[in-house]
Amino acid sequence: xxxxxxxxxxxxxxxxxxxxxxxxxxxxxxxxxxxxxxxxxxxxxxxxxxxxxxxxxxxxxxxxxxxxxxxxxxxxxxxxxxxxxxxxxxxxxxxxxxxxxxxxxxxxxxx
Amino acid sequence: xxxxxxxxxxxxxxxxxxxxxxxxxxxxxxxxxxxxxxxxxxxxxxxxxxxxxxxxxxxxxxxxxxxxxxxxxxxxxxxxxxxxxxxxxxxxxxxxxxxxxxxxxxxxxxxxxxxx
Numbered sequence: 581x582x583x584x585x586x587x588x589x590x591x592x593x594x595x596x597x598x599x600x601x602x603x604x605x606x607x608x609x610x611x612x613x614x615x616x617x618x619x620x621x622x623x624x625x626x627x628x629x630x631x632x633x634x635x636x637x638x639x640x641x642x643x644x645x646x647x648x649x650x651x652x653x654x655x656x657x658x659x660x661x662x663x664x665x666x667x668x669x670x671x672x673x674x675x676x677x678x679x680x681x682x683x684x685x686x687x688x689x690x691x
Numbered sequence: 692x693x694x695x696x697x698x699x700x701x702x703x704x705x706x707x708x709x710x711x712x713x714x715x716x717x718x719x720x721x722x723x724x725x726x727x728x729x730x731x732x733x734x735x736x737x738x739x740x741x742x743x744x745x746x747x748x749x750x751x752x753x754x755x756x757x758x759x760x761x762x763x764x765x766x767x768x769x770x771x772x773x774x775x776x777x778x779x780x781x782x783x784x785x786x787x788x789x790x791x792x793x794x795x796x797x798x799x800x801x802x803x804x805x806x807x
Contacts, residue, residue, distance in 0.1 A: 613796075615699070619802075622798040623734070623781070623783075625774075625797065669732075670734075672794070677746070677747055678736050679736070681733060681734035682733075683733045
């Protein structure tokens with residue numbers, strides 16, 4: 581079936597190190613969204629990318645959408661303890677209309 | 692404005708019982724989607740309602756059902772509960788339906804269901 585895969589599943593970094601999570605879809609995505617879920621919390625929308633090759637920045641976070649619109653990445657520069665949580669990508673793959681979420685990357689930042 | 696409100700936040704049921712969860716979307720949002728979140732399966736789409744009509748349905752058995760009222764509030768029901776139904780059930784609302792490119796979801800805090 582249509583899947584959205586994310587790697588890595590877990591990532592532990594020292595505070596100040598960079599972090600990247602990757603999202604890959606088996607089919608073309610009309611758009612890609614990123615959400616963050618803090619421990620014990622619920623997913624919160626971060627950003628949406630629509631155009632092929634699009635790059636957007638939010639302070640220390642950089643989001644990219646691949647040229648083929650099948651992959652995306654989230655890069656955090658100089659992580660802080662407030663970045664702790666699980667990052668999900670989500671998109672409507674292929675002809676699907678509902679958002680399919682990736683498996684998520686759980687980020688731990690060690691002080 | 693108020694966010695997405697889900698009730699109850701926590702509940703414990705036994706196998707074979709049924710449960711009804713409620714979701715009040717952000718005022719003006721007409722689409723309500725339900726997701727099941729478990730450690731092993733991640734966020735799995737259950738169904739979406741828009742203007743009181745079910746628009747999309749995920750790959751869940753018929754024991755999982757839902758509905759939406761004229762005020763956009765939504766309920767989901769799980770009958771004949773199984774141990775594997777233990778999960779965090781998340782409701783998300785959006786201004787337009789998920790078929791639109793502007794389908795950004797605002798999630799509620801979730802209802803954590805434990806089935807014993």
